[in-house]
Amino acid sequence: MIPYARQTLEEDDIQAVVNVLRSDLVTQGPKVEEFERALAKRAGTKHAVAFSHGTAALMGSFFAMGIKPGDEFITTPLTFCATSNAGLWFGAKPVFVDIEEDTGTIDPSAVEAAITSKTKAIVAVDYGGHPADLTRLREIAKKHNLVLIDDAMHALGATLDGKPVGSLADMTTFSFHPVKPICAGEGGAVTTDNDEYARRLRAFRLHGIVKEDFVNPSPGAWYYEMQELGLNAKLTDIQSALGLSQLGKLDRFLEARERLAMRYHGALAGLPVHLPVTRPGVRHGLHLFAVRLTGEWASKRDELFTKLREAGIGVQVHYIPVHHHPYYQKLGYMKGECPKAEAFFASEISLPLFPSLSDADQDKVINEFTKLFS
Numbered sequence: 001m002i003p004y005a006r007q008t009l010e011e012d013d014i015q016a017v018v019n020v021l022r023s024d025l026v027t028q029g030p031k032v033e034e035f036e037r038a039l040a041k042r043a044g045t046k047h048a049v050a051f052s053h054g055t056a057a058l059m060g061s062f063f064a065m066g067i068k069p070g071d072e073f074i075t076t077p078l079t080f081c082a083t084s085n086a087g088l089w090f091g092a093k094p095v096f097v098d099i100e101e102d103t104g105t106i107d108p109s110a111v112e113a114a115i116t117s118k119t120k121a122i123v124a125v126d127y128g129g130h131p132a133d134l135t136r137l138r139e140i141a142k143k144h145n146l147v148l149i150d151d152a153m154h155a156l157g158a159t160l161d162g163k164p165v166g167s168l169a170d171m172t173t174f175s176f177h178p179v180k181p182i183c184a185g186e187g188g189a190v191t192t193d194n195d196e197y198a199r200r201l202r203a204f205r206l207h208g209i210v211k212e213d214f215v216n217p218s219p220g221a222w223y224y225e226m227q228e229l230g231l232n233a234k235l236t237d238i239q240s241a242l243g244l245s246q247l248g249k250l251d252r253f254l255e256a257r258e259r260l261a262m263r264y265h266g267a268l269a270g271l272p273v274h275l276p277v278t279r280p281g282v283r284h285g286l287h288l289f290a291v292r293l294t295g296e297w298a299s300k301r302d303e304l305f306t307k308l309r310e311a312g313i314g315v316q317v318h319y320i321p322v323h324h325h326p327y328y329q330k331l332g333y334m335k336g337e338c339p340k341a342e343a344f345f346a347s348e349i350s351l352p353l354f355p356s357l358s359d360a361d362q363d364k365v366i367n368e369f370t371k372l373f374s
Contacts, residue, residue, distance in 0.1 A: 057188030074111050097114050111140060131159075148169040267370070287353075
């Protein structure tokens with residue numbers, strides 16, 4: 001089976017992990033801070049705060065901004081459920097708005113129309129690696145005094161008007177899951193220029209514990225205080241060493257994705273599908289190669305999906321709209337609320353795309369996909 005995505009690990013990545021395993025510190029050692037510094041440099045921000053996984057990074061962002069029960073945040077349903085789940089944990093209410101059909105990213109006009117006195121944040125998602133319209137979203141956030149969070153789990157290395165994703169929102173979250181742009185086994189991070197957000201993010205990943213700015217008098221250098229309720233969501237030196245090694249290869253990985261995407265565009269251009277777009281001024285992260293069936297073929301998505309799987313092509317669908325999940329339906333959300341996102345989902349298939357995908361395997365994907373329309 002050719003997977004839709006997989007990690008690309010090389011001998012120096014393995015050696016980086018082995019070196020940590022042979023050292024004295026395998027959890028909270030020097031590699032965590034080294035990885036954070038490298039991430040901040042890549043993102044063009046003052047701070048990067050590493051977490052045990054991307055969902056914890058999202059939760060940390062909501063914690064850092066101080067969201068509370070009764071608050072609302074506006075986001076897209078065309079994402080993995082973690083995006084909105086992270087806010088639910090704090091008692092906040094997700095308000096789902098529709099997407100822009102070409103990129104699958106949140107529609108800024110729909111965002112502005114949904115703002116109320118309860119709205120505290122906008123949470124964008126860089127679907128498939130294409131940055132949302134963060135320039136316009138930032139203008140809207142500033143106008144209405146809202147926090148802008150960018151779920152950029154797909155988009156490490158992407159740029160918008162020459163600026164790196166990571167520097168375009170108040171806080172930007174990344175994931176280092178094996179299928180993402182770089183792999184740390186698991187892991188996540190938040191980048192920000194805001195010193196207070198960074199302080200709160202670091203406290204959140206350590207049970208809400210701080211080692212300065214105490215409420216009570218400090219009796220000695222060993223002292224610490226738990227001032228708020230946080231998680232144990234630290235990244236380890238083992239993961240950080242792998243992430244740091246992978247980060248050095250990010251541009252090479254992106255170039256490989258771009259080359260493979262160009263091959264898909266050339267081979268599939270005549271088929272009844274919408275191929276991924278890249279807007280002017282964007283460097284696409286190309287985490288997904290999400291095609292959408294058109295015309296009569298759109299209603300046959302599930303049938304074509306099954307045939308491709310039977311042919312050994314590990315296609316996937318991204319994503320079931322969040323408000324379609326039973327948990328959200330119990331909260332009162334209903335199908336039909338975001339028709340563009342729902343139509344996008346109903347016709348979408350993600351074809352295999354990852355840096356180590358061989359031309360021969362990609363040719364098999366192209367041939368099997370093309371045969372479906374014969």
